Amino acid sequence: MHLFEEHWRNTTRRTFLRRSGLGLGSMALGSLLTESLFAADAAKGAINPLAPRPTHFPARAKRVIYLHMVGAPSQLDLFDHKPALMAYDGKPCPEEFIKGKRFAFLRGHPNIAASRYKFERHGRSGAEISELLPHLAKVADELAIVRSLHTDEFNHAPAQLYLHTGFGRLGRPSLGSWVTYGLGSENSDLPAYVVLLSGPLAGAGTSLWSSGFLPSVHQGVQFRSSGEPVLFLNNPEGHSAADRRQVLDTVQRLNQAQLADVGDPEITTRISQYEMAFRMQTSVPELMDISKEPKSTLELYGAEPGKASFGNNCLLARRLIERGVRMVQLYDADWDHHSDLATRLPRKCQDVDQGMAALVADLKQRGLLDDTLVIWGGEFGRTSMAQNDSGSGTATKTGRDHHKDAFTIWMAGGGVKRGITYGQTDELGYNVAENPVHVHDLNATVLHLLGLDHQRLTYRYQGRDFRLTDVHGELVKGLLA
Numbered sequence: 001m002h003l004f005e006e007h008w009r010n011t012t013r014r015t016f017l018r019r020s021g022l023g024l025g026s027m028a029l030g031s032l033l034t035e036s037l038f039a040a041d042a043a044k045g046a047i048n049p050l051a052p053r054p055t056h057f058p059a060r061a062k063r064v065i066y067l068h069m070v071g072a073p074s075q076l077d078l079f080d081h082k083p084a085l086m087a088y089d090g091k092p093c094p095e096e097f098i099k100g101k102r103f104a105f106l107r108g109h110p111n112i113a114a115s116r117y118k119f120e121r122h123g124r125s126g127a128e129i130s131e132l133l134p135h136l137a138k139v140a141d142e143l144a145i146v147r148s149l150h151t152d153e154f155n156h157a158p159a160q161l162y163l164h165t166g167f168g169r170l171g172r173p174s175l176g177s178w179v180t181y182g183l184g185s186e187n188s189d190l191p192a193y194v195v196l197l198s199g200p201l202a203g204a205g206t207s208l209w210s211s212g213f214l215p216s217v218h219q220g221v222q223f224r225s226s227g228e229p230v231l232f233l234n235n236p237e238g239h240s241a242a243d244r245r246q247v248l249d250t251v252q253r254l255n256q257a258q259l260a261d262v263g264d265p266e267i268t269t270r271i272s273q274y275e276m277a278f279r280m281q282t283s284v285p286e287l288m289d290i291s292k293e294p295k296s297t298l299e300l301y302g303a304e305p306g307k308a309s310f311g312n313n314c315l316l317a318r319r320l321i322e323r324g325v326r327m328v329q330l331y332d333a334d335w336d337h338h339s340d341l342a343t344r345l346p347r348k349c350q351d352v353d354q355g356m357a358a359l360v361a362d363l364k365q366r367g368l369l370d371d372t373l374v375i376w377g378g379e380f381g382r383t384s385m386a387q388n389d390s391g392s393g394t395a396t397k398t399g400r401d402h403h404k405d406a407f408t409i410w411m412a413g414g415g416v417k418r419g420i421t422y423g424q425t426d427e428l429g430y431n432v433a434e435n436p437v438h439v440h441d442l443n444a445t446v447l448h449l450l451g452l453d454h455q456r457l458t459y460r461y462q463g464r465d466f467r468l469t470d471v472h473g474e475l476v477k478g479l480l481a
Contacts, residue, residue, distance in 0.1 A: 049217045049268055050185040050192050055451025060415025060481070061373040062186075064179065064446065065317045066329045067356055068164075069348075070202040071156065071336030072378035074400050075408035076429050077115045077345055080147050081128045084427040085114035085384060093385045097430055104154055104402040105338060106387055112428065113386035113398055116342060125419030132349040135357035141419040142360050142369070144411045144479055148423025148432040151380050151439045154404040156336065157203035159379035163439050164208045166468045173212035173459075175443060176327035178468045180218045181459070182452045187324030190287070191221040194325050196313040198351070199333025209329060213461040216266060220329065223288070223316075287323065290315055300362060302354040311355035318362055321372055335378055338387050339399040360412050373414025373449055381407025384428045406432050409442070415449045417481045437476055444473035449480075 076082060090111050098109070118131045123140035136143075153159035158168035165172040173181070176193040185192035195209045202208055209220025259267040290298070290312065291305040298304070302311040310332050317328045332352055337344050356376060363369040382400035406425045412418075423435040444454040447468065454473050458465040 048188070049215060050180065050188075052184040052186060053182065055183065056453045056456055057451055059449070059451025060371070061413070061449045062371045063321045063325070064176075064327050064373045064375065064414070064450070065321060065359065066175070066327070067314075067352075067374070067376040068160075068202070068208075068329060068331050069335045069352070069376070069378045070160070070199070070331050070333045072159075072380050072382060072402065072407070073335050073348070074115075074337065074341065074345060074382040075147070075406075076382060076384060076400070077117050077341070078130045078133060078349070079128070079145055079408040079410070080406075080425060080429050081119040081130075082115070082384070082425075082427065082429040085112060085429065088112040088428065089114040094428075097384075097428070102154065103383070106383065106385060106401045110383075110385035110387065112384060113400065123419060125421075127419065127421055130349075132346055133353050133357075135353045139357050139360045139364075139412075142364065142412045143419065144416045145408065145421045146410065146423055146437055146442075146479070147406075147408045147421060147425055148435050149377070149381075149407050149409055149437050149439070149442065150432055151404045151407075154380060154402045156379060156402075157205075159402075159404065160202050160204040160208055163379050164204075165210075165212065166440060166443060166470050170204075170207050171212055172466070173214045173218065173468070174207075174209050174220065175446070175468060176209055176220050176329060177211040177214050177218040178447070178457060179327050179450060179452075181214050182447070182457050183326055183450060185324065185326050190284070190320070190323055190325055192325065193218065193220040193327040193329075194320055195220045195222045195329045195331065196316060197222065197331050197333070198308065198310040198313055199331075202331055202333070208331070213466070214459055215268075217268075220327070223284070287319055288316065290319070297362070301358040309355075310352050311358070314355035314359040318359060318366075318368070321368065322366075337382070337399045338401065339397045341399045363413060369413035371414060373416065373446065374412040375409065375446070376411075377409030378407065380404045384430050403430075406430060411479065415481050416479055420479075422476075422478055435478060438472065438474075440469040440473035441476050444469050445476045445479055448475050 076085070090113075092109050093112055095109075098106075115130075119128045120131070120137070121127065122129055122137040125141050125143075127137075127140040127143060127145055129137045129140060151159055151162055153162045153168045161170065161172070162168045164174050176195075180192040193209065206222070209222070211217070211219040255267050258264075289305070290303060293303075293315065297315070301315045303309065303315045304312065310330070313330045317330060320328050332348075334344070335348055360369065360374060363372055363374070381403040383403045385401070386398045387401045388398045406429065423437060424433050425431060426433045447454045447457060454467060454469045454475075458467045460466075
C-alpha cells in the first residue's frame with residue numbers, strides 16, 4: 001500500500017478536520033501577515049511582526065516620547081495660575097464645589113489653598129509658568145500647554161490605566177502597544193516600545209505598558225538604569241555568541257515547524273523576539289553608554305554616566321528615537337503630594353526640570369522635534385483645596401488631594417501648535433471653563449498626529465472590535481499646527 005494511502009486510512013475524521021482547519025488557518029494567517037502587516041519583508045520571505053506599516057493618512061509625527069509624572073503634579077502650582085485663589089486662601093471652599101463630589105482623602109469642609117509660587121510670562125507666547133520650572137520656561141515657545149484636561153478616575157492606578165490604556169481596569173493594550181501595532185518599528189535591533197523608570201513603579205505597575213490582548217510583540221520593554229539594561233540579555237557564563245546562535249537556530253526551526261502546524265501568531269512573536277534579543281546584545285550596551293556623549297550634551301541634560309536619574313533617561317530617550325524606536329515612555333515617581341507640598345514639589349521639579357527642557361531643546365537643534373511628539377503630564381490634577389489634618393490652607397504640611405475634573409499637560413513637536421495655551425479653568429482652577437479635553441480626546445489626537453485614525457485602529461477580541469479610545473474620543477483640532 002502506498003504510504004500516502006496508509007497515512008490517510010489511519011487518520012480519523014476529527015484529526016483530518018483539525019489538521020485541515022489549522023493548515024488553512026495557517027495559510028490564511030501567512031497571507032494576511034505578508035500582505036497587511038509585513039509587506040517590507042515579504043520579498044525576503046520573512047515574517048516580521050514589527051515591519052513598518054502604512055498610515056491611514058500622512059503623519060505629522062513618526063514617534064512619541066511620553067513623560068509621565070507618577071502621582072499627578074499640582075497644575076495650580078506649575079501651569080494654571082489662579083490669582084483669585086489668594087482672595088479665598090484659608091477660607092472654606094464654596095459649597096457647590098464639593099456637594100455630591102467624591103474625593104480620595106478630603107473629608108468635611110476643606111479650605112481653599114492658593115499657590116505659594118510666583119508665575120511669570122515667558123517667550124513670545126507669554127506662557128505662564130511657575131518659578132519652580134525655570135529651565136522649561138526657556139522653551140515656552142515650543143510648548144502647547146493644555147489646561148483643560150479631565151478624566152473619569154480619581155485614584156492613581158485606575159487613572160493611570162485610563163490615561164494609558166483607555167480603560168480604568170486591567171487587561172487593555174497600552175497607548176504604546178496600539179502605536180506599534182498601527183505603525184510597526186523603524187529598527188530591527190531594538191524594541192519598538194521602550195520604558196524607562198526613575199523611582200519605583202507606578203500604582204498600576206507594568207500594566208501601563210502591557211500589550212493586553214494584542215500580540216505580545218507589542219509589549220513595552222523596560223530598560224534598567226543599572227546592571228544589565230535588559231535582564232538575561234548577556235550570554236550565560238562559559239557560553240559564547242556562537243553557542244547562543246546555535247541554540248537559537250535550533251529553537252527557531254522548532255518554532256517554525258510549530259507555526260506551520262498550528263498558526264498561532266504568538267509563535268511568530270516568539271521567533272522575532274528571540275532574534276531581536278540576539279541582536280540587542282550588541283545594540284543595547286552601545287545605546288545605554290552615554291559616556292561618549294559630548295560634555296556639553298551631558299551638562300545640558302544634567303546627566304551623569306552610570307547614575308540613574310530622570311535627566312539620564314531624557315538623554316536616553318533621545319538616543320532611542322534617533323535609532324528608530326517608535327515609542328519611549330519615561331515614568332518619574334513621587335508626585336503624589338497630599339502633604340508637605342512646600343518641600344516635596346520644589347524637590348521633584350528640580351529632578352525633572354532641566355532634563356525635560358533639555359530634551360525639547362536638543363530635539364529641536366537636531367531637527368528631530370518636527371516629527372517627534374513629546375508629552376508631559378500626570379494621571380489627573382490636584383484640588384484647589386488644602387489637605388491636612390486641621391483643614392487650614394496655611395498649615396506647614398499642607399498638600400492637595402486628587403482632582404479628576406481639571407488638570408494640565410503640555411505637548412511639543414510632532415505637528416502640535418507651538419507656543420499656545422489651550423483651554424481654561426474657572427477662577428479657582430476647579431472646573432474646566434473653556435475647550436474641555438477628555439483623556440480619550442487626547443489619545444485620539446496623539447494617534448491622529450501619528451497618521452492613525454483612532455476609530456479605524458481596531459483589534460477584534462472576544463467577538464468585539466476594540467480601540468484605544470473605546471467608543472469615545474474627538475480630535476482636538478485646536479492643538480494641530
